[in-house]
Amino acid sequence: MADEIKNESPSVSIKEEETAATCNEEKAVEEEEELSHEDILDLFQEGLAMIVQDPLLCDLPIQVTLEEINSQVALEYGQAMTVKVKKGDSEIMPVVVIQNASVLDLKKAIQRYIQLKQQREGGTEFISCYAIRNRDEVTFIKKLRKK
DSSP: OHHHHHHHHHHHHHHHHHHHHHHHHHHHHHHHHTOOHHHHHHHHHHHHHHHHTSGGGTTSOSSOOHHHHHHHHHHHTTSEEEEEEEOTTSOEEEEEEETTOOHHHHHHHHHHHHHHHHHHHTOOOOGGGGTOOTTOOOOOOOOOOOO
């Protein structure tokens, strides 16, 4: 009978340990779920920073967006192209669009490029900063390269 008691007590302690381990795992999961929005954003940015260290993505800025990563990958696979849009002040904007993009897609890509650039530089997002006023005309001119 003493042997039976000794045999039962180790199995009870193993069950207690398993129960305690399960409780600890549940507590760890609960603690992970209690992260604030800012903490999650920080973790996400850290993960993106690690991804950007890849040789294919090293040209991207530190505060990269998922859209920029997808565009860069599409460029590497030949599914997208870079269109260099030259502004009136001779600034060149490299804009990435898919191979079969429409003019509307290009327009949206230019708009997104300017928004991201202004956010990163801390500039304003008003067109008046470019001296564009009421009834002004903005023209994009197609220029053919000489071969």
